[in-house]
Amino acid sequence: MxxxxxxxxxxxxxxxxxxxxxxxxxxxxEEVLRFALAHAQARDAVHTPFDAARVEEEVRGLGFSTLxxxxxxxxxxxxxxxxxxxxxxxxxxxxxxxEAAGEPVDLALVVADGLSSAAVHAHTLPFLAALKARIxxxxxxxxxxVIASQAxxxxxxxxGHLLKARAVVLLVGERPGLSSPDSLGLYLTYNPKPxxxxxxxxxxxxxxxxxxxxxxxxxxxxxxxxxxxARQITGVELKDESDLLxxxxxxxxxLGAR
Amino acid sequence: MAHVHRxxxxxxxxSDLKDLMAKATPPRSGDMLAGIAAATAxxxxxxxxxxxxxxxxxxxxxxxxxYEGDEVTRLILDSHDSPAFAPVSAMTVGDxxxxxxxxxxxxxxxxxxxxxxxxxxAAAVSKIMRNQDLILAARKCRVVTRFRNTIxxxxxxxxxLQPNHPTDDAAGVSAAILDGLLYxxxxxxxxxxxxxxxxxxxxxxxxxxxxxxSRFEIPTQSCVLxxxxxxxxxxxxxxxxxxxxxxxxxxxGANRSFGIDLKLLAEGTDAARSLKRxxxxxxAMYFETGQGSALSAGAHHGVDQxxxxxxAYGVARAFDPLLVNTVVGFIGPEYLYDGKQIIRxxxxxxxxxxxxxVPLGVDVCYxxxxxxxxxxxxxxxxxxxxAGVTYIMGIPGADDVMLxxxxxxxxxxxxxxxxxxxxxxxxxxxWLEKMEITGADGRLLxxxxxxxxxxxxxxxxA
Numbered sequence: 001m002x003x004x005x006x007x008x009x010x011x012x013x014x015x016x017x018x019x020x021x022x023x024x025x026x027x028x029x030e031e032v033l034r035f036a037l038a039h040a041q042a043r044d045a046v047h048t049p050f051d052a053a054r055v056e057e058e059v060r061g062l063g064f065s066t067l068x069x070x071x072x073x074x075x076x077x078x079x080x081x082x083x084x085x086x087x088x089x090x091x092x093x094x095x096x097x098x099e100a101a102g103e104p105v106d107l108a109l110v111v112a113d114g115l116s117s118a119a120v121h122a123h124t125l126p127f128l129a130a131l132k133a134r135i136x137x138x139x140x141x142x143x144x145x146v147i148a149s150q151a152x153x154x155x156x157x158x159x160g161h162l163l164k165a166r167a168v169v170l171l172v173g174e175r176p177g178l179s180s181p182d183s184l185g186l187y188l189t190y191n192p193k194p195x196x197x198x199x200x201x202x203x204x205x206x207x208x209x210x211x212x213x214x215x216x217x218x219x220x221x222x223x224x225x226x227x228x229x230a231r232q233i234t235g236v237e238l239k240d241e242s243d244l245l246x247x248x249x250x251x252x253x254x255l256g257a258r
Numbered sequence: 259m260a261h262v263h264r265x266x267x268x269x270x271x272x273s274d275l276k277d278l279m280a281k282a283t284p285p286r287s288g289d290m291l292a293g294i295a296a297a298t299a300x301x302x303x304x305x306x307x308x309x310x311x312x313x314x315x316x317x318x319x320x321x322x323x324x325y326e327g328d329e330v331t332r333l334i335l336d337s338h339d340s341p342a343f344a345p346v347s348a349m350t351v352g353d354x355x356x357x358x359x360x361x362x363x364x365x366x367x368x369x370x371x372x373x374x375x376x377x378x379x380a381a382a383v384s385k386i387m388r389n390q391d392l393i394l395a396a397r398k399c400r401v402v403t404r405f406r407n408t409i410x411x412x413x414x415x416x417x418x419l420q421p422n423h424p425t426d427d428a429a430g431v432s433a434a435i436l437d438g439l440l441y442x443x444x445x446x447x448x449x450x451x452x453x454x455x456x457x458x459x460x461x462x463x464x465x466x467x468x469x470x471x472s473r474f475e476i477p478t479q480s481c482v483l484x485x486x487x488x489x490x491x492x493x494x495x496x497x498x499x500x501x502x503x504x505x506x507x508x509x510x511g512a513n514r515s516f517g518i519d520l521k522l523l524a525e526g527t528d529a530a531r532s533l534k535r536x537x538x539x540x541x542a543m544y545f546e547t548g549q550g551s552a553l554s555a556g557a558h559h560g561v562d563q564x565x566x567x568x569x570a571y572g573v574a575r576a577f578d579p580l581l582v583n584t585v586v587g588f589i590g591p592e593y594l595y596d597g598k599q600i601i602r603x604x605x606x607x608x609x610x611x612x613x614x615x616v617p618l619g620v621d622v623c624y625x626x627x628x629x630x631x632x633x634x635x636x637x638x639x640x641x642x643x644x645a646g647v648t649y650i651m652g653i654p655g656a657d658d659v660m661l662x663x664x665x666x667x668x669x670x671x672x673x674x675x676x677x678x679x680x681x682x683x684x685x686x687x688x689w690l691e692k693m694e695i696t697g698a699d700g701r702l703l704x705x706x707x708x709x710x711x712x713x714x715x716x717x718x719x720a
Contacts, residue, residue, distance in 0.1 A: 006707035007436060013719055014423055014430035017655025017667075018437035022702075025672035027655075035632070035655065039664070042626035080591050080627055081287050115627050175590075176626045177662030206424075 002028045015179050038178040045173070045181040047076060050113035051121060056147045058125040059111065062132055065144040067100055069093040069159065073150040086152035088194070089159070097146070097162040106140035107225070108165035108192070112151035116173030119182040123208055124171060127184065130218035131169075137254055138222060153187050153201070160192030167228055168192040169221065174205065183208050186217065188224050190234040200235040202228075219251030230258045259320070263308035270304035276322045278312075279378075280562040281305035282385045284602055288550045288563045288593035295562075306386045310352030315343075317378040323559045323569075328510045329520055334376050334572045342374030351382045358383065358395040358613075365400050365412075372399075372615035377508070377568035380610040384564070389602065392609040393645040399612035401648065403580045404539025405500065407445055407477045407685040409648060410617050415680040416649035417671045418581070418619070419444035422451050422660035426459050428466055429719040434654050435470060436715040440705060441668035442696055443652035445686035446581055446619065447501060447544065449481040453660055460484050461497050468498035474693070474711060477685035479536070479580070481544050486518060486526040493529050501544040501580060502530040508547075508569030511557025520573070527577045538685070541580035541617075547571070548585040549603050550593030563593060564603065568610040575616050581649065582616050584608070586638075587624035588663055597634030600624060604638045608645055619649035623665040632656065632664065639666055643674040650674075675700065 005019040020031045027035075056066050070093050073085035089097065111124050128145075135142060143163040148155055153172055160168025167190045174185040184207040189196055202224050207217040223242035228234045245252055261272040272278040280294040282305035289295035296302035318338065323331045345367075346354055357363055384392060402410040409416050421434030431450060438444050448467050452460055460482050467480035479500040482489075486504040493499050504523065505516050513519060523543075530542035547570040552558040558566060567584065574582045584607040587600040594600045604620050611618030622638045624630035639650065656667035674680060681687055681700055690696040693711070697703050706712075 003704060005437075005440070005705050007433070007440070007705075007712055007716070010429075010433035010436065010716065010719060013427065013433045014654075015659045016421070016423065016430070016434050016437075016653075017657050018433055020655055020669070022669060022672070025669065025676045027667075027669050031655065035657070038657070039626070039631060046627045081595065082291065083592050084291070175662055177659065178626070178657045178664065179659050180662065181626075 035178070042176040042178055042181045045116040045118035045176040048117045050117040050149050052147045052149055055111060055120060055124050059128060059145050059147065062125070062128055064109070064128070064142070067097060067144045067146045069097060069146050069148045071148065071150045071152070071155055076150070079150045083152055086150055087154035089155065094158070094162065097159060100144065101163050102143070104164040104166070105143045106166050106229070107135065108143045108160040108163040108168040109145045110148055110156045110159050110168060110170040111145060112148045112153070112155060112170055112172040114151065114153070114172035114185070115175045116182055118176070119173035119184045119208070120171065122182050123184040123214070127171065127207060127214045127217060130214045131221060134218050134222035134255065138226065140225070154196070156187060157189050157192040157196045158194045160189060161194060165192065166190070167225060167234070169225070180206065180208065180211065183211060186221050188221065188228060188234050190228040190232060202234050202238055216251055219255070222255050226255055226258055261308050261312070263304045265300070265304055270301055270308070272305060272308065275316065275320050276561045278305055278309055279322065279382065279385070279565055280560070282309045283562045283564055284385070286563070286593070286599045286603065287591060287595040288553055291592055292553050292558060292560070294560055309382055310350065310386050312351050312382070314349050314351055314354055314379055315347055317376055317382065322378055322561050322565065323509055330508060330510050330513070330569055330573055333520060333576060334569065337576065338376055339373035342371060344374070346371065346374070351386060354379070354383050355386055355391065359391060363395070363398060365398050368399050368613070369615070372613065375614060377572040377610065377614060378565060380613045381565040381568040384606045384609055387609070389605050389641065392605040393641060396609040396612045396645040401612060401615055401617045403541040403617045405479045405536040405541055405580050406538060407683040408538060409446060409580065409683055411684065413679070413681055414683060415643060415647060415674065416446035416619070416683050417443040417652040418446040418649055419448045420451070420651050420653045420658065420665070421448065422658055424453055424660050426453050426463060428462065431463065431466065432715045432718060435467070436711055437654050438652055438668055439711060440695055440709065441652070441672065442682065442690055442702055443668045443671055444476070444478050445683040446649035447479050447481050449483055449503070449544065451483045451661055455484065455488065457488060457491060460488060461492060464492065464497050464499060473714065475689070477689050483546070486522060490526055490529055493533065499530060499533065500535050501542055502526045503544045503546070505546045506570050506573050507551045507555065508566035508573065509552050509557045509559060512552040512555040515555035515557060520576070523573070523577055541578050543577045543579035545574045545579050545582045546585055547574070547582065548589050549607070550589045553593070554589065564606055567607055568614070571611045571614045571616045571618070575614055579617065581619055582611060583619040583621050583649070584611070585621040585623060587628060587630060588621060590625050591628040594628070596629035597624070597631070600628070600630055601634060601638045601641065605641060605645065608642060608647055617648045620647055621651045621665055623651070623663055625663045635664070635666060639670055639674055640677070643678045643680060672702065
């Protein structure tokens, strides 16, 4: 009953759903269910509650100190409808971070649930482990890692400002796709403060074993941090040229001075 | 000027025309986010009743976005065709709805009326129309455009073949193009959203599509959906650009956030037309729009998102596009929360675009953080098919692996053709038959492993 497509060999060139076959005009049963499963996984990635306590414990296990924070969006449905609330801290969290702030540091690090807590649960530990080696190598000082709930990207700028950081790095669960429900995004802002626009940040996307590998992502981020400090800028003016340093496709162990 | 409507002992006061329009809009999250939506269900209907009594010509006298500070308002009002407006100039918004649904509003009458209507009028009447009204009236509006084929003829619906790939890989893109063509899709355009902004990468994608189209003499056009300035730069270096793409919005400020203005759109249009790459016409622009873009850019002037969306069609029609589409569910649940809101918005956008004379297609779509699923897309697709939508998107398995959202698939296009008997653009339909992809009835023939398209793509991928 199913008409198979004689070009299924070409499917290895793309993650797109090609050569699915058909019954009449319609998808075969198997494909309808495969799609439904992928959608269910992506939906769950959006709505799975963020296990901030577990992530905090993992981050501490790497030798970082930590702080917890919440955005002004109290619940998931508010978070989805009101992006403005997810971009700023709750009053309580703001007070807590202001109190905890110490001397000025090079970097503030924020782990934000974003739209996929699944991504944050899966990738925070291995990615931060890779990044920590780069931070140590470069000698950058860091503030306690902030674990932020119901948070959007711009929240990092307020955190970075409160913690007196030269730059803020925010790890965030990206909007899940059917083929990538657990993709982690990295955002970097130089001289962070509330009111910075998207055009003033750099983004490294699709961090996960099937996408951009942890080591490579940590290298790219470290390259951006080094450039941001040297040129005192992030955003559209800072173009990614880190690929020029890749040695036979692999990142160098030491970034070195600029 | 304030507008007042009484229901029994209650008085509903709307501070000005844009407040009335916002409160009359069927509920949606974007207007709530902007803080301009009706506070209660009763206020929402009171606003619609008040709006129904408003003379249509009010919108010419009271611009919702100030004339002095916004070039989109100036474009809309300066190009308004008064003689074309005359037949409906004495009507209220409510009368206008009745007229649109009456037999007096024939396709010919509506086509002649289009230049006499401004977007705000289309938006206003849509707010007092039910979904079935939006379908019935839109179905009577015919907008036909041409480049290498004829889009928008009655009884037809075209499909954009969208072969996106997360790294713009040539073999991956080619495989998806092949998949779409062999499923009978691609008459609207073969259009790639590139992952990269790099000029050499986009140049390579343009050449890849141009080669397939030329080699197999496919009566269709290609497009890489990159910024208009990039397309202009590519045309200057001789790249094979068929359609020039740009995202547009309904206010000057929102367009500025996209890095464009009307002058730049005119420059891109002239450059594309001067290449004369069309064979049956020179409608050379492809625009995308979507409710919420002006709010997202902080340039909405307190005007509701649906009215601003209609104003984007006012921008589009000034440049005689081949295709315009609203990416209705793409921006996210903060603008359209769930399947119900997406369905409503899709029908409104399609109606407003067609009434204004724009070749409107719809990206029937949603993201994974919206309360929607493929069943909602089936519903909207079926309604739009009945409404005579110009074109829809065709994406392998409905899953865009580059943009991370779900739209309509090649199979969905086959479904709607089967249910509603919709044909493709005639030149493309004839080509499919010649290539023995479809039979004389337009249905797919059993796939043939010896199809020369398949051999061509497989050879290049190897």
